[in-house]
Structures are given as structure tokens and as C-alpha cells.
Amino acid sequence: MWMNGGWGWMPWGWIFPLIFLVLMVVFMVFMMRGGMGGGPMCGGSHKTSGSAETPRETLDRRYARGEITREEYQQMRKDLEG
Numbered sequence: 001m002w003m004n005g006g007w008g009w010m011p012w013g014w015i016f017p018l019i020f021l022v023l024m025v026v027f028m029v030f031m032m033r034g035g036m037g038g039g040p041m042c043g044g045s046h047k048t049s050g051s052a053e054t055p056r057e058t059l060d061r062r063y064a065r066g067e068i069t070r071e072e073y074q075q076m077r078k079d080l081e082g
Helices: 015-032 055-065 068-079
Strands: none
Touching: 015 055
């Protein structure tokens, strides 16, 4: 079976591993580009890539991540609103 250079009954059997490889690459690219709306690496925002974040959203995100303290957050929020 292996002596004639193929799978014997299926000399074009290399096509299945090739199809599988192509599908895996397409799946990986799909997931890296946001998958089903999750954003890069499944941690991004659900916004379109063309919309910019408002200063308030940036401030909220920084506070949620713990980059600024509560007092800094309140002061910056007050500055933004007034």
C-alpha cells in the first residue's frame, strides 16, 4: 500500500491534511481579528475600529483597571464635566 508512493487506494490523499491546515489558519486569523466581536485576543471593546473612545470612557477604563485612585478618578471626572 505505501510502496507505490501514495495511500494506495487514495493517491490524492494529501489533500485532506492540506484542507485541514488551511482551515486551521483561517480559523486562527479569524480569532486574532476579533472572532465573533470580542476584539483583539478576546479582550477588546465591542466598538468598531473606526470609532474613537471618548475622554470619559478612557477615564472609566483607567479607573476600572486600577491605573488611577478613586480620588484621582473623581477629580478628573469633575474636571471633564465642568
